[in-house]
Amino acid sequence: MNQQDDKELQALLKQAIAPVKDTELPRDLWPEMLKKLDRQPARIPWFDWALAALLSVALLFFPGVIPALLYHL
Amino acid sequence: MELLQRFAAGDLEAFETLFRGNQKQVYAWIVRIVRDSGIAEDLTVETFWRIYRSRSHFDPAGNFHAWARRIATNAALDHLRRARRETQLPEDLACSAKADPAVQRQTREQIRQAFGDLPAKYRLVATLALVEEEPYDKIADAAGISVALVKVRVFRAVRLLRKKLTSMGVEIGART
Numbered sequence: 001m002n003q004q005d006d007k008e009l010q011a012l013l014k015q016a017i018a019p020v021k022d023t024e025l026p027r028d029l030w031p032e033m034l035k036k037l038d039r040q041p042a043r044i045p046w047f048d049w050a051l052a053a054l055l056s057v058a059l060l061f062f063p064g065v066i067p068a069l070l071y072h073l
Numbered sequence: 074m075e076l077l078q079r080f081a082a083g084d085l086e087a088f089e090t091l092f093r094g095n096q097k098q099v100y101a102w103i104v105r106i107v108r109d110s111g112i113a114e115d116l117t118v119e120t121f122w123r124i125y126r127s128r129s130h131f132d133p134a135g136n137f138h139a140w141a142r143r144i145a146t147n148a149a150l151d152h153l154r155r156a157r158r159e160t161q162l163p164e165d166l167a168c169s170a171k172a173d174p175a176v177q178r179q180t181r182e183q184i185r186q187a188f189g190d191l192p193a194k195y196r197l198v199a200t201l202a203l204v205e206e207e208p209y210d211k212i213a214d215a216a217g218i219s220v221a222l223v224k225v226r227v228f229r230a231v232r233l234l235r236k237k238l239t240s241m242g243v244e245i246g247a248r249t
Contacts, residue, residue: 013184023100028096029114032118
């Protein structure tokens with residue numbers, strides 16, 4: 001393996017995989033971006049999930065608080 | 074308020090301005106990595122989606138173009154990792170030493186296949202460095218790695234490519 005071989009490999013590579021000549025963007029992608037922004041559901045922060053899990057565990061171990069909780073809701 | 078500050082604060086109009094002003098450069102960078110205009114369009118939108126999601130982490134005093142290019146490179150790399158090579162290796166991979174056009178076509182196809190078999194991180198740097206002939210420092214900046222690591226990855230990509238081609242019967246140094 002030498003530099004000459006490396007250059008030959010690069011030349012062969014460029015014959016097989018030509019550099020991209022047309023890099024011009026064919027259209028405006030902003031409408032696609034807006035669609036993607038609209039499609040994405042609101043993300044629920046991890047601490048909301050943690051609070052929900054904590055509440056579930058608390059209700060499981062202390063079911064007596066359920067009526068009090070319902071009263072306050 | 075400056076455009077980048079407004080963008081970082083979540084202003085959609087500022088984001089639109091940045092999008093319209095940078096989509097061409099981002100697309101041009103991605104299409105050279107993935108080599109498919111349709112996929113490059115999708116990845117350009119994906120890149121800006123990631124940019125928009127990460128806006129709160131962006132330093133308005135920083136370089137937006139460099140940041141966008143790095144995110145675009147990561148999006149393209151993720152695509153390369155996901156994408157499977159579409160063409161199958163032919164049964165007879167031996168390559169004749171005679172220089173006829175049919176054999177050259179076969180050799181080119183074998184090189185494309187061998188290149189497609191490279192791990193994504195090597196294919197990324199090899200495409201940019203060897204095919205597109207981008208400077209190593211630009212590749213390093215875009216990939217978020219050092220110039221030395223780019224050189225190592227290019228070296229390993231060449232070594233893997235050579236090994237694969239040798240196993241296919243393509244000898245580099247003995248022109249086919």
